[in-house]
Amino acid sequence: MLLLLVFFGVGLWLYAKRVTDARVDRFIAVYALTPTVSGRAELRSYLTRRRRARAAGVLVGASIGLVGSIPDDRVDFAFVPMVAGWLVGSIAVELAERAGGGRAEQPVRVSSRWNLMLAAVGLLWTTAAVSLRGEGVGYGPLLAWGAGALATVLVVFAATRYAKRYRPRDQFPLDPDLGPAATTDAVRGLTAGGLALALLCLARVWTEAVPGPYAEAPRHVQAVWLVAIVLLVLTTVTGRWRGRTWWALAMVAVLPIAWAVPIRLAHQAPFGPEEAHATGQIQVARLDRVPAVQARLGLKQDPQISNIGAESLPAELIGRVDVTRPAPDGTYYRLFGFDSHTNDAIFLYGADGAGWYGEWSRVLPARYSWLSNVVRAGGTNEPMAVAVDSDSGVLWFRSAGADPGKQAAVDLQLVLMLVRDEDSYIYWATPVLSDRR
Structure with missing residues (x-):
């Protein structure tokens, strides 16, 4: 909450405050201008209007991102809507400044080559991302973000074409050099903002495609993307770096592919689920009969229920899963x-206690259609997982809850997963064929 207040407080302050004399002096120095007193005042007013439009766009974009994150029970400052808001504000103020201004006698010459460059990068990235996409990732999200980048380029x-060809309305009548300088600065700003937004959209192509539906992307990937975007923006719109644009473009174009290929190769499981030959045994037992059922299944007796014998106690599900590998x-x-009938998760616990909450319960349905109802609209139905008993080497389980016997053995569908120890990436999940009694 404090972060929200600070962010919107700073944004409103920037919106309300006029640009400083130091900002005007920097603008004049960059473009080597010698404005009159009235020209300087008009320039300050223009820069103030432009900053207010951009600040308003960022605040609106941030609000949209926050509202969009509410269904996920989180507060998220999404970069894409904030940058999009900044760009919309920038475009809106330039269109308003030039409404009724007429064509410029000599259009400003500012390179727009980044459009061709970004089109080439977008085509390469989208094609490579579709080819390298993870298991369960469809074409739709990848093509949608790619289309968003293309739409940004076109807009x-x-x-920028309109800004270069039409002069500002009734501005700088005594300072003919201020108009072209303001237009050049506006075009560079639009170019930088558009480049950043388009690259963010293309970055989402990769984060959607690789490593796939499980969210185990490298922790530093956001920083890498930020550096790449800033580098390409600088080489495109800054004169000092402009000669290195193609070098930077080649590096940025190869960067996500070099990041994605090792991750996708690491997704290859050491062996498939068919080689595990997983088989299960499930029985329903009253609590006073659990020790006998455990003995029948070859499990050691649970000391927590060894003295229970009341006839009125509820039943439990108990079982084991054996693998050949x-x-x-x-x-x-x-x-x-x-539960195969209701698709409700059944609370299981084993040798290590009450199992494991994990992101896998929200992402596996994207990879396996038979798990598509594990997550339902309006909330997450998170199952609990159990591990192999380190003492016996047996993967055994019991149900838990106030009256877990409501789930009959025939309704219980067991799912076995092979998980990578390093980052909990799930290589595969497979249904277990079980003998139910």
């Missing part, structure tokens, strides 16, 4: 279950 191209080094098995 900014049209806006142990998990290799650096991986481990996890097991969860759900």
